[in-house]
Amino acid sequence: MTSIGDVALSIKRVQHRHHRALTAALADLGVSLVQWDTLRHLDRHPDASLHDLAQLTFQTDQSFGTLATRMAERGLIERMQGPGRAVRHRLTPKGEQIRAEGAQRVRAVQRRSFAALSPAQIDTLGDLLDLILTTPLDHEPG
Structure with missing residues (x-):
């Protein structure tokens, strides 16, 4: 019988394997996996806030802010002032092209x-x- 710990470790190993393979598949597009994931989420959620994108990409607001600034400087996304202090984000044509090319590569890795x-x-x-x-965890943070 396989232990729960062994299954949990296998899930982590698959995730790590995917991360390495996807990083390699996206490298010549000039984006990291986190950057491509940002482009993917912006395609699905145009005008998303910094906070929303940070949560979707498993980043802190601060680290995602740094990432978004670099991506805007490279012309992959646009940052626009939203209501109040909110900053909204949108794909540029260059970002959309890289997102689409990356999506094909991601699907190929997933199929394999x-x-x-x-x-x-x-x-x-x-x-x-x-x-x-x-299934909720008893001590899962709010």
């Missing part, structure tokens, strides 16, 4: 990673992970 699973197994894995993610 899950190639050993049947479509039914992928559905089952997705259902099991969704179940884990929707």
